[in-house]
Amino acid sequence: MVILDGSIVSVALPSIQHSLGFSSSSLAWVVNAYLIPFGGLLLLAGRLGDLIGRKRVFIAGLGIFTAASLLCGVSQDPAVLLASRFVQGIGGAVASAVTLGMVVTLFPQPRERAKAIGVYSFVQSAGGSIGLLAGGALTQTVGWHWIFFVNVPIGMVAVLSAWRVLASEQGVGLGKGTDVMGALLVTSALMLGVYTIVETTTYGWASTHTLSSGAVALAALVAFIARQAKTPHPLLPLRVFRSRNVSGALGVQALMVAGMFSFQFLCVLYLQKVLGFDEIHTGLGIFPVAVAIGTLSLGLSPKAIARFGPRTVLLPGLALIAAGLAALGRVPAGGSYAVDVLPALLPLGIGFGLAMPALATLAMSAATPEDSGIASSMFNTMQQIGAAFGLAALSTLANTRTNALLGDGVNTVSALTSGYQLAFRIGACLVAGAVVLAAALLRSSAPAQRPAVEEMPVAEHAAH
Known part of the structure; x- marks a missing residue:
């Protein structure tokens, strides 16, 4: 629900602008008002989960997010919507920060943890892709307000389920890190x-x-x-960076996400402005990526990570992502979806389905039960920073190239396509840099086969 919200809103921006009277310059703040608190509060929320209990923090975040979604849906004024989006970003950060930490704590055995992280990675990636399809369908059929209202029943069920299903935990206490x-x-x-x-x-x-x-x-x-x-009593114990695999995985993730995240935004623009797709067909066009990610994340990736180790799985995954972005860098102005776009999307989805669970495993490989919340929040923080940087940098490069060509008299479709091609190629270079960094820094051992909670007391195992 939280990840889906980031993409479901982007499709509805034109309708929101028309309905509430946003200017072209202020419309971007419908997205930015969510991203800024989301990216800024992840570390603090993750540490709070370690101190006062991840279940409490998770439920509080879900509650805030759900209530803010309702306020977003009933907004009739730009200022009210932006304020509600800011609160929604706070709730999203609080809930997301501790999620991966709960996963690795609840599943101490390597094979079970690999499966759980695969599901976690699938849910993240599927949320982004489904958001495009759902956003287009809801906006075209019942109106943009429902892209927020849909969160309310889901959020209520999630809060009640978490309250009943998740084991209670006290945390290490505020005195250990206030x-x-x-x-x-x-x-x-x-x-x-x-x-x-x-x-x-x-x-x-x-x-x-x-x-x-x-x-x-x-x-x-x-x-x-x-x-x-x-x-x-540090908020972020620096000992978590002593692991070469953890530090390397965070750097690799920032580069991978910077290149990969922008593809969705730019590919949507290419499908709509160059190939003439509407919102629903655009969502369907991106959907094969989610299918490929889901197939790999839920099936092959966990087994491969458990058998060969996350580094061995990560490297070919990153290479496939770079290859897919490079292929998108060759899409023509008069292109065809089946010939030019779909063959590039498949390696992107397969590569991400391999790479994301492996990166999550590496990033959490040195986390103790006391630090799993902060380790989880660091993983999500690097993802947000990489996404924000990649989207801003690559969209700026694309716009600059397009405007320069338009000034030279090139037709609009060709100028747009050339801008998108440049951005895709730079994205491929960023992911290629991630391949080099992973090969140089990450160790060939298989951290997934050494439980990060091996020192957890028996009583805590029983509680979980």
């Missing part, structure tokens, strides 16, 4: 960092606004890291 100053520093750094990235589409990468706000965000992040090295 670093208020650290929380303020990292939340400010991440929120300002995401804000800086998403606003580059308005101000540009070399503008005074971008450079100054980026410098402040970086200074706050450096101050946070320095504080974590000295404080007795």
Whole structure:
């Protein structure tokens, strides 16, 4: 539900603009108002899960998200919608931050954990793809308000189910990590960092606004890291970065998502503005990616990770993603979906279905029960930062190329296509960089076969 919301809104933006009277410049804030708190609060929410219990934090996040979705749906004014989207982003961050941490804690055995992480990866990727299809169908049939109303019954069922099914846990206690100053520093750094990235589409990468706000965000992040090295009860224990596989996996993920996430946005534009697809057919056009991801995440990936180790599965997955993006970089202005787009989408879906569960396994490989919440939130934070950076950078490159060609007298369809081609090729280069980084940093051992909770007391095993 949380991941789906990010893509379901993008399809409905034209209807929201027409209904509520958003200007072209302010319309982007329907997305940004959600992304900024989502990306900024993940680390804090993840640590709170370790301190006061992941179940409590998860249910609280779901409740906030569901209530905010209702407010979004009844909004009749741009300011009300943006405020509701901001609160929705808070709820999404709080719920998402602890999810992967609960998965690795609830499934300590390697094979069962590999299956669970495969399901987790499938749900994430399927949410994004289904959101495009659902957003188009709901917007065209019953109106944009229902892209938010649909969250309310799902959220209520999720809250009730989590309350009944998940085992209660006390956490390690607020006294083990109530670093208020650290929380303020990292939340400010991440929120300002995401804000800086998403606003580059308005101000540009070399503008005074971008450079100054980026410098402040970086200074706050450096101050946070320095504080974590000295404080007795850090919000983010730096020991989690001692694992080469964990640190390497987070870097690989940022590059992979930066290249991969933008494909959906740019491919939607290509299908609609160049091939002339409507919203529903656009969603159907992207859907094979979700099918491929689901098939791999739920079937082959968990078995392959358990047998060969996550690094061995990750490398060919990344290579397939890079190949798919490179193929999209060759789509012509007079292209065909069956000939030019679909053959590129299949390796993207297969590659992501292999790579994402492997990356999640590596990123959580050194997490203890006390740190699984913060490890989960770091994984999600890198995903959000990579997505924001990739989308802002690649869409800016695409627009710049398109505008330059239009100024030279090239027709609109050809200029748009050339811009999309450039962005896809740069995305392929980013993922190729992830392949190099993974090959150089990640170890060939199979962390999935060494439970991260091997030291968990017997009583805690019984509780779970």
